[in-house]
Amino acid sequence: MSDKTNKDFVSLDGESYYVKNPLSKMEKALPLRTLSEEDFRHWQDYGYVIVKNAIAREKALTLFDTACDFQQLNKSDPATWYPPKQFKTELEEHLYIYGFVEMYQHQLQWDIRQSERVYNAFVDIWDTEALWVTLDRVNLNPPNIGNRSRARIPATDKGFDIHLHWDVNTKHQLLPQRVQGIIALNDSDDSTGGFQCCPALFKDYDNWLLSQPDDRDPVRPDIREAGYPIVQPRLEAGDMLIFNGWLAHGVKQNSSENGIRSVFYLSMMPALNDNARLTASRVDSWRNLSTPCWNKTLIGDQDRHESLRYGPAELTPLGEKLLGLMSWQEGEQ
Numbered sequence: 001m002s003d004k005t006n007k008d009f010v011s012l013d014g015e016s017y018y019v020k021n022p023l024s025k026m027e028k029a030l031p032l033r034t035l036s037e038e039d040f041r042h043w044q045d046y047g048y049v050i051v052k053n054a055i056a057r058e059k060a061l062t063l064f065d066t067a068c069d070f071q072q073l074n075k076s077d078p079a080t081w082y083p084p085k086q087f088k089t090e091l092e093e094h095l096y097i098y099g100f101v102e103m104y105q106h107q108l109q110w111d112i113r114q115s116e117r118v119y120n121a122f123v124d125i126w127d128t129e130a131l132w133v134t135l136d137r138v139n140l141n142p143p144n145i146g147n148r149s150r151a152r153i154p155a156t157d158k159g160f161d162i163h164l165h166w167d168v169n170t171k172h173q174l175l176p177q178r179v180q181g182i183i184a185l186n187d188s189d190d191s192t193g194g195f196q197c198c199p200a201l202f203k204d205y206d207n208w209l210l211s212q213p214d215d216r217d218p219v220r221p222d223i224r225e226a227g228y229p230i231v232q233p234r235l236e237a238g239d240m241l242i243f244n245g246w247l248a249h250g251v252k253q254n255s256s257e258n259g260i261r262s263v264f265y266l267s268m269m270p271a272l273n274d275n276a277r278l279t280a281s282r283v284d285s286w287r288n289l290s291t292p293c294w295n296k297t298l299i300g301d302q303d304r305h306e307s308l309r310y311g312p313a314e315l316t317p318l319g320e321k322l323l324g325l326m327s328w329q330e331g332e333q
Helices: 037-046 057-070 090-098 107-113 116-126 199-203 205-210 276-288 317-323
Strands: 048-051 131-133 138-141 179-184 194-197 240-244 249-252 261-265 268-270
Touching: 037 048, 037 199, 048 116, 057 107, 057 138, 057 261, 107 317, 116 131, 116 179, 116 240, 116 268, 116 317, 131 317, 179 268, 194 240, 194 261, 199 205, 276 317
Parallel strands: none
Antiparallel strands: 048 240, 131 268, 138 261, 179 240, 179 261, 194 249
16 A cells, blocks of 8 residues: 555645656556556656556447537537637637536546546556546537637747647746546547647657757747657547646647547546645535636636536545545545
8 A cells, every 4th residue: 555645745736746756757666557567668758658448438428428418519410519609708718619618527527537447547657546536627629610710819939839838837947747638538530639749759858958948938849840740649439548747748620521529638646635725625616516726727617507407426435535525544534
């Protein structure tokens, strides 16, 4: 059994963590559970790993259908994919274009979060059993045309770029560690777009850094002439992709004629039960179906909030710990 107090992990927000050694150089203490030795080497060398059939294909497709219903989107009728929208903020419009579905606490989402195979994959990544699951959303991304066109989002020269970015500030001297994950809810291909990344840059980062100017962008890499190819891993419904925040990645737009790409954002991080405020906010979000507050891009559905659609999800004993309702310290609550 690993140290359930997570004393080696320091975080204020449950997103970025500070550890003694980067995850890419971590030496395992616990035996691998879900990942193979080859999977773990690929994770450390290239910054991502794909867990095939992390959940049952049928379970993934059911959540896909549920997300379509949530959005009042008929997957067989493109006329329903681009309804007229009035946006209150620029952020709301951008999230709509990127395909975010503001559902966080549906029972189907929790059924996946509570999966032993999914949980054990993140135990392999962090080398601790005491984890929290992220309270995150589903994505539905039809072809990026009409009012979902990427051209509606002004391009910038620096900072976040949906095409390619890091999830951490790569100039931070403490080397913040962050882990992200997605579960494919349907099959994807090159034309429907989706997750893309630059694994060669991750592997060669230290050498690449030597040639960069002091004023380089800390969240957007410049690889235009560096010979680091961008790749798009192929995912099928039920597959899970886990990636390191130091892996430059992005989302390729959907250029298909009539395909929808759908994923469920799911990750796990070391639990922070000593952070009473953060713990309480997580439990409140589950119990009352309030919109989680761990990230400023979480805004809740503006037309009909999920709290008006269904009640709290039922949790297993593992789910209670992954939420924070029950502490990983045995006997604490």
